[in-house]
Amino acid sequence: MDTKLNIYNTLTRKKEVFEPINPPHVGMYVCGPTVYGDAHLGHARPGVNFDLLYRYLMQLGYKVRYVRNITDVGHLENDADEGEDKIAKKARIEQLEPMEIAQYYTNRYHSNMESLNTLRPSIEPHASGHIIEQIELAKQILNQGFAYISNGSVYFDVEKYNKTYPYGKLSGRLIEDLYSNTRELDGQSEKRNPFDFALWKKANPEHIMRWPSPWSDGFPGWHAECSAMGMKYLGETFDIHGGGMDLLFPHHECEIAQSTAAIGKESVKYWIHNNMITINGQKMGKSLGNFITLEELFTGNHKILEQAYSPMTIRFFILQAHYRSTLDFSNEALQAAEKGLNRLMKGIAQIDKIKPAENSTVKIDKIDAKCTEAMNDDLNSPIVIAHLFDGLKTINALVERKEKINSSDLELLKNTYHKWTYNILGLKQETDSKSNELFNNLIDTILNIRLEAKAAKDFATSDNIRDRLKEMGIIIKDKKDGFEWELE
Numbered sequence: 001m002d003t004k005l006n007i008y009n010t011l012t013r014k015k016e017v018f019e020p021i022n023p024p025h026v027g028m029y030v031c032g033p034t035v036y037g038d039a040h041l042g043h044a045r046p047g048v049n050f051d052l053l054y055r056y057l058m059q060l061g062y063k064v065r066y067v068r069n070i071t072d073v074g075h076l077e078n079d080a081d082e083g084e085d086k087i088a089k090k091a092r093i094e095q096l097e098p099m100e101i102a103q104y105y106t107n108r109y110h111s112n113m114e115s116l117n118t119l120r121p122s123i124e125p126h127a128s129g130h131i132i133e134q135i136e137l138a139k140q141i142l143n144q145g146f147a148y149i150s151n152g153s154v155y156f157d158v159e160k161y162n163k164t165y166p167y168g169k170l171s172g173r174l175i176e177d178l179y180s181n182t183r184e185l186d187g188q189s190e191k192r193n194p195f196d197f198a199l200w201k202k203a204n205p206e207h208i209m210r211w212p213s214p215w216s217d218g219f220p221g222w223h224a225e226c227s228a229m230g231m232k233y234l235g236e237t238f239d240i241h242g243g244g245m246d247l248l249f250p251h252h253e254c255e256i257a258q259s260t261a262a263i264g265k266e267s268v269k270y271w272i273h274n275n276m277i278t279i280n281g282q283k284m285g286k287s288l289g290n291f292i293t294l295e296e297l298f299t300g301n302h303k304i305l306e307q308a309y310s311p312m313t314i315r316f317f318i319l320q321a322h323y324r325s326t327l328d329f330s331n332e333a334l335q336a337a338e339k340g341l342n343r344l345m346k347g348i349a350q351i352d353k354i355k356p357a358e359n360s361t362v363k364i365d366k367i368d369a370k371c372t373e374a375m376n377d378d379l380n381s382p383i384v385i386a387h388l389f390d391g392l393k394t395i396n397a398l399v400e401r402k403e404k405i406n407s408s409d410l411e412l413l414k415n416t417y418h419k420w421t422y423n424i425l426g427l428k429q430e431t432d433s434k435s436n437e438l439f440n441n442l443i444d445t446i447l448n449i450r451l452e453a454k455a456a457k458d459f460a461t462s463d464n465i466r467d468r469l470k471e472m473g474i475i476i477k478d479k480k481d482g483f484e485w486e487l488e
């Protein structure tokens with residue numbers, strides 16, 4: 001069994017043993033949201049997948065500094081260098097200050113991520129709070145000769161960079177392909193080549209979000225913030241940079257070019273990308289009518305949803321797929337996830353009912369090792385879940401007293417399930433424990449009254465209670481020494 005974490009590096013296109021630059025410290029940067037609209041399924045996946053990695057690294061004993069940025073400036077429509085800023089556009093439509101829009105959607109993003117039980121990052125830097133660092137980055141790149149000033153804007157010179165460093169190493173796109181795939185310049189562009197990208201953009205007179213710079217009043221290009229803030233908080237070189245596969249090109253490719261141009265070497269050791277979510281086999285998009293926000297999922301308030309899905313159902317659904325596989329959303333798949341999660345959570349609750357015996361007839365020390373092996377194999381959470389389901393058979397046999405377990409093994413069984421389900425997979429019981437306890441006590445009280453009625457041979461009352469509870473979906477099983485009950 002491999003005792004080390006193996007992780008797929010998009011840069012080298014193979015699984016590598018994870019060896020941090022400066023153990024036990026690990027620096028991890030994940031591209032966060034652009035805050036001009038509600039978080040949707042496409043945000044939930046990196047949120048949950050990188051939370052899984054964060055939790056697991058900490059479980060392995062690493063001290064992780066997890067940085068996830070908030071893009072609140074410089075991300076223009078269609079991810080291009082022209083057009084309106086996405087946040088400013090929303091602000092104009094809603095007649096609000098752009099930072100009001102950014103704050104509003106940042107708050108909503110936080111509350112959605114909290115519902116999904118993702119841990120907060122160690123640092124959450126805002127692009128708008130790091131304009132100076134982004135200007136400095138552009139200056140550095142200009143000084144190295146890999147950028148040029150044109151009409152108050154600063155552009156990255158991809159062709160020149162490519163003569164010294166390979167451009168396209170992450171995405172595998174060659175500069176030759178870019179020549180043939182990008183539109184010819186119409187002669188009015190400020191850029192030397194259509195694939196050059198902005199480090200700094202001069203603002204049009206109507207552009208609200210603007211800052212002074214040596215070149216013009218303007219704003220940073222979209223890719224600048226992640227290079228600038230990653231290096232600021234994690235150092236010139238750091239361990240992990242993550243994000244969705246949709247960011248691989250151009251965003252991450254441009255980040256690599258920027259950092260390499262500025263400091264003369266690679267900045268990131270491991271590039272990790274989660275795959276996309278499709279909806280009934282289609283890409284999610286506003287024009288396709290299948291764009292679902294997390295709020296809509298949690299409330300069921302969307303025409304393609306048959307019901308509401310709880311945050312833990314969404315989390316479990318995401319974890320049931322390997323992060324590098326595509327994940328197809330459908331009502332059937334989510335309903336199956338809901339059932340699966342229920343079964344797992346009920347199984348774990350059953351552990352408390354097991355009474356320890358003198359000796360054990362079951363072996364439970366393998367569960368932890370198997371889960372570790374799966375996680376070490378590129379975070380294979382679906383296999384971890386499969387092992388946890390396998391163990392439920394043992395738990396059932398113990399509850400039904402077909403097998404026996406001693407108290408230290410019982411402790412280990414409980415700890416193993418808690419560690420993997422709660423600490424690493426980050427799942428939680430969803431109804432709050434207080435109302436759960438109250439509910440259980442109420443049912444027990446009613447059933448004790450029924451027991452007394454039976455003892456007094458008042459079978460009418462006893463049957464009445466049984467029937468009425470059955471109508472509510474509570475099934476009573478009479479036992480020699482009392483009763484048991486369960487939800488239908």
Ligand code: ZN
Pocket residue numbers: 030031032226251
């Ligand atoms: Zn980024």
